[in-house]
Amino acid sequence: MKKIKLLSFILAVLMCMSVLVGCMPNGNEMTGEKTSETKDLKVALVTAAAGQNDNGYNQAAVKGLEEAKKEFGVTTKIVDKPDDIPGAIEALAADGYNLIFTLEYDFDALIKGVGGKTPIATAYPNTTFVVFNDNPNVDEMGKTMHQNVVSVLFDVHESSFLAGALSVLINENGEKLFSPETHSLTTGDKGRKIGFLGGTSSNGITVFSYGFAEGINYMAKELSKNYTLYTDYNAGFVDSAAGATKAATYYSDGANIVCTVAGSVGDGVDSKAKELKKLSIQVDADKDASQSGYILTSILKNTDVPVKEIIKHYKNGTMDKVKGKAISYSLSSGATGITNLSEIEKSITTDGKETFENIKEKLKEIEKKISDGTIKVTNSQAGEKIDTSKLTNLKMANAQ
Amino acid sequence: MTKNFKERFLIPAFNTLLPVISALFLGGIIIFAIGDNPFKTYGVMISKSLFTVDGILKTLHFASPLILTGLAIAITFKANVFNMGVEGQMLLGAFFSGVFGFSFDLPPLLHISLCLIVGVITGILFALIPAFLKAFFKVNEMVVTLMLNYAAVEITRYLAQGVFRNPASGDVATYTINSSAMFNKVGKNITAFFLISILVFIFIYILMKKSKLGYEITAIGKNEEFAKASGMRVYRKIIYIMMISGGISGLAGAGWMMSEKYRYTTSFSGNPGIGWDGMLIALLGAHNPVGVLIAAIFYAALKTGSDYINLYTNVPKDIVGVIQGILILFLSIKFINDKTDFLGRMRQRLKSIRGSKGATRI
Numbered sequence: 001m002k003k004i005k006l007l008s009f010i011l012a013v014l015m016c017m018s019v020l021v022g023c024m025p026n027g028n029e030m031t032g033e034k035t036s037e038t039k040d041l042k043v044a045l046v047t048a049a050a051g052q053n054d055n056g057y058n059q060a061a062v063k064g065l066e067e068a069k070k071e072f073g074v075t076t077k078i079v080d081k082p083d084d085i086p087g088a089i090e091a092l093a094a095d096g097y098n099l100i101f102t103l104e105y106d107f108d109a110l111i112k113g114v115g116g117k118t119p120i121a122t123a124y125p126n127t128t129f130v131v132f133n134d135n136p137n138v139d140e141m142g143k144t145m146h147q148n149v150v151s152v153l154f155d156v157h158e159s160s161f162l163a164g165a166l167s168v169l170i171n172e173n174g175e176k177l178f179s180p181e182t183h184s185l186t187t188g189d190k191g192r193k194i195g196f197l198g199g200t201s202s203n204g205i206t207v208f209s210y211g212f213a214e215g216i217n218y219m220a221k222e223l224s225k226n227y228t229l230y231t232d233y234n235a236g237f238v239d240s241a242a243g244a245t246k247a248a249t250y251y252s253d254g255a256n257i258v259c260t261v262a263g264s265v266g267d268g269v270d271s272k273a274k275e276l277k278k279l280s281i282q283v284d285a286d287k288d289a290s291q292s293g294y295i296l297t298s299i300l301k302n303t304d305v306p307v308k309e310i311i312k313h314y315k316n317g318t319m320d321k322v323k324g325k326a327i328s329y330s331l332s333s334g335a336t337g338i339t340n341l342s343e344i345e346k347s348i349t350t351d352g353k354e355t356f357e358n359i360k361e362k363l364k365e366i367e368k369k370i371s372d373g374t375i376k377v378t379n380s381q382a383g384e385k386i387d388t389s390k391l392t393n394l395k396m397a398n399a400q
Numbered sequence: 401m402t403k404n405f406k407e408r409f410l411i412p413a414f415n416t417l418l419p420v421i422s423a424l425f426l427g428g429i430i431i432f433a434i435g436d437n438p439f440k441t442y443g444v445m446i447s448k449s450l451f452t453v454d455g456i457l458k459t460l461h462f463a464s465p466l467i468l469t470g471l472a473i474a475i476t477f478k479a480n481v482f483n484m485g486v487e488g489q490m491l492l493g494a495f496f497s498g499v500f501g502f503s504f505d506l507p508p509l510l511h512i513s514l515c516l517i518v519g520v521i522t523g524i525l526f527a528l529i530p531a532f533l534k535a536f537f538k539v540n541e542m543v544v545t546l547m548l549n550y551a552a553v554e555i556t557r558y559l560a561q562g563v564f565r566n567p568a569s570g571d572v573a574t575y576t577i578n579s580s581a582m583f584n585k586v587g588k589n590i591t592a593f594f595l596i597s598i599l600v601f602i603f604i605y606i607l608m609k610k611s612k613l614g615y616e617i618t619a620i621g622k623n624e625e626f627a628k629a630s631g632m633r634v635y636r637k638i639i640y641i642m643m644i645s646g647g648i649s650g651l652a653g654a655g656w657m658m659s660e661k662y663r664y665t666t667s668f669s670g671n672p673g674i675g676w677d678g679m680l681i682a683l684l685g686a687h688n689p690v691g692v693l694i695a696a697i698f699y700a701a702l703k704t705g706s707d708y709i710n711l712y713t714n715v716p717k718d719i720v721g722v723i724q725g726i727l728i729l730f731l732s733i734k735f736i737n738d739k740t741d742f743l744g745r746m747r748q749r750l751k752s753i754r755g756s757k758g759a760t761r762i
Binding site for chain 2: 049077079080081082083084087088090091092095105108112114115116117134200201202203204383
């Protein structure tokens with residue numbers, strides 16, 4: 001009896017499934033038609049957990065891929081936030097993709113190999129894998145492990161430095177720049193506070209906050225003012241309501257500008273800024289227009305630039321320039337930076353236009369100094385630690 | 401015999417399959433509405449995840465922790481005790497097995513056993529909190545276990561950011577466990593962890609169907625007062641049940657750590673987590689061990705299938721999330737109906753209305 005029960009249960013399930021399978025007109029043929037269309041270059045992109053419509057990091061990469069498709073005529077495939085990232089990468093490599101971009105922070109199976117398996121990069125030597133935001137492709141001695149892996153790094157610490165300097169410049173000239181009807185900024189010493197919300201306490205976040213802090217300090221020193229930076233690294237990446245509440249406490253404490261590096265939490269902070277007539281700073285993509293006038297700027301991480309550039313290298317046969325290397329995209333590459341401030345400019349009063357132009361000039365000057373090495377910004381992503389004793393004009397309210 | 405067969409097997413099987421088929425059907429309509437062929441999509445999903453060697457092994461690999469979390473929930477639901485804290489117990493089990501995994505260097509067999517035991521013990525200890533509160537202070541275990549999940553998430557996150565943080569990693573992550581603590585992959589994906597899951601399944605099957613404790617669990621679930629009146633030490637049994645449930649949850653986390661994730665990150669459990677998936681699986685399997693086993697494999701096939709949809713069709717993988725959502729909706733209808741029999745009452749109501757109409761007509 002028991003046996004019959006078990007057996008028939010399984011049979012019923014199988015039956016149900018075979019009905020579905022029977023219905024499908026040759027699943028394999030369909031996948032076949034995709035691969036049969038062999039062009040010389042097949043490019044795949046595996047997005048991170050936020051997905052291809054995240055309005056930022058992932059979406060920009062997808063955009064870059066689509067532009068490359070038009071420009072270079074390559075075959076593309078986007079795999080959106082798979083549960084099994086290594087599995088997806090391996091399936092793509094097995095399927096003959098030559099170039100695979102993976103945006104998620106998940107490299108162990110690719111580089112080192114896990115559970116006794118050979119690393120995917122070794123198993124598919126003719127495929128080039130591109131990873132982002134870290135350089136896992138070095139062993140303990142600092143030697144490159146795989147020649148077919150490219151690591152892409154963004155020098156966001158430099159752009160954050162710019163954002164920090166901009167914050168001080170705006171804060172000091174708040175009364176001149178904005179009309180009291182649209183913005184209610186705290187003035188004087190009480191307003192010399194800036195907030196920073198981070199999703200989590202990792203190098204990927206502190207790379208922003210350290211640069212930001214140094215930028216504030218640099219400008220504050222030049223104007224001989226003293227600033228306080230409030231930091232919170234526990235904002236998470238999803239709870240925008242909680243982020244808005246945290247930002248509100250900073251604003252009510254006198255801060256005029258809050259920078260958020262915490263995924264969609266930033267959207268909550270932006271709307272809070274609008275509600276309280278303050279300013280916020282966004283990251284990753286250009287989101288200035290989403291709350292026009294209240295988002296001061298966005299610290300950009302334009303993933304489309306490296307995606308396009310690497311595909312171009314492949315197309316032109318110049319992959320040797322990047323293969324096995326960690327490429328840093330600096331301010332001058334256009335892959336990182338801050339926005340051109342045209343959105344916030346719409347809210348600047350006519351009296352303030354001249355001051356605003358001066359601020360933009362000042363920023364260009366700083367940008368130049370960063371590019372030529374006069375200003376050195378701490379790069380937390382490269383393992384550097386911030387030297388707080390050098391921050392003479394900035395008080396870090398919290399330890400980090 | 402035939403009537404018995406029908407009542408004992410056919411009707412429950414139909415009740416279980418109906419929500420699945422309806423969810424797939426509605427999902428198919430949505431796929432059709434976005435301009436794709438539902439048969440092709442389901443075809444890719446099912447053929448790739450169940451009817452290729454790599455696919456089925458991957459599915460079984462993904463099913464391994466789900467079988468365990470499903471069983472952990474099923475055993476408590478059967479006794480009408482609601483351990484909603486499987487996710488938290490699983491996370492803590494995973495975390496501490498991971499800590500032992502990277503802190504020691506032992507021969508593989510010893511190391512793996514040690515880590516598994518650590519996972520089980522952590523799960524048991526964490527489950528004992530709500531169990532004691534329930535047994536001695538009659539605190540509602542559903543609320544306590546549910547809230548403790550968040551405590552577990554925060555504890556592990558705090559530890560992963562602080563003491564056990566791997567400073568070389570750009571993400572919040574602990575160190576990778578030593579290779580002596582990793583289950584070796586057989587072929588592309590499957591590991592011995594699947595065998596362990598099956599062994600636990602057999603153990604729970606025997607426990608629930610053949611042992612005295614299993615009988616007591618059913619009795620407590622059917623009527624706690626009666627069980628008490630007939631001389632069972634109900635609260636002691638509840639503590640046992642919670643310990644078993646917590647232990648299995650911890651094992652699920654430890655195994656998943658050592659066979660797939662290898663280090664703890666804040667996205668260890670995925671979204672929705674392995675523990676929450678287990679709840680759906682327990683409902684789908686009607687709290688029956690065999691049902692849970694089949695449901696877990698089916699659910700894992702959906703999960704791996706969603707990746708294949710992603711790879712081989714133009715349908716967004718979110719469609720599987722939609723199917724899962726509809727499935728949960730249907731299952732909760734079934735669950736509520738099991739508890740309150742509102743369909744039966746509705747039928748009776750209709751009958752009486754029809755009856756009275758008939759009467760007036762005459």
